[in-house]
Amino acid sequence: MAESFKFELVSPERLLVSQDVEAVIIPGTEGEMTVMANHAPLMTTIKPGVVTVKPASGAEERYVVFGGFADVTPEACTLLAESAVAVKDIDRDDLARRIQDAREDVADAKNDEARTKAEQFLSQLATLEDAV
Incomplete structure (x- = not known):
């Protein structure tokens, strides 16, 4: 049994x-x-x-996060998410709305950057949609 x-x-x-x-398991921007x-x-x-949590006791849990920061120390990990929800509670309509908003952002972009x-954000959302 792994240390908790x-x-x-x-x-x-x-x-x-x-x-x-x-x-x-955390979806870092670098991987x-x-x-x-x-x-x-x-x-x-x-x-x-998707953040996958493997509790010391109990079943694996998954959460959808939309950006944020993770602070890791040898004793703890704190993830401060811009938005987060359990995969089992995901609102597929909300995800579809976010994807549509991202498509509009691509179309409305003022420059190449x-x-x-x-x-990139639209691609991440599409990957997320496939994961849930």
């Missing part, structure tokens, strides 16, 4: 998770990463995606 550590997933609306876990006990300290940004950023 404290994990918290916080959104502006509420604290979604606060428990001891064996591992957390997906698995955090376990005694991980080297780091702070990273996260992209829209803005268009590239909007296209």
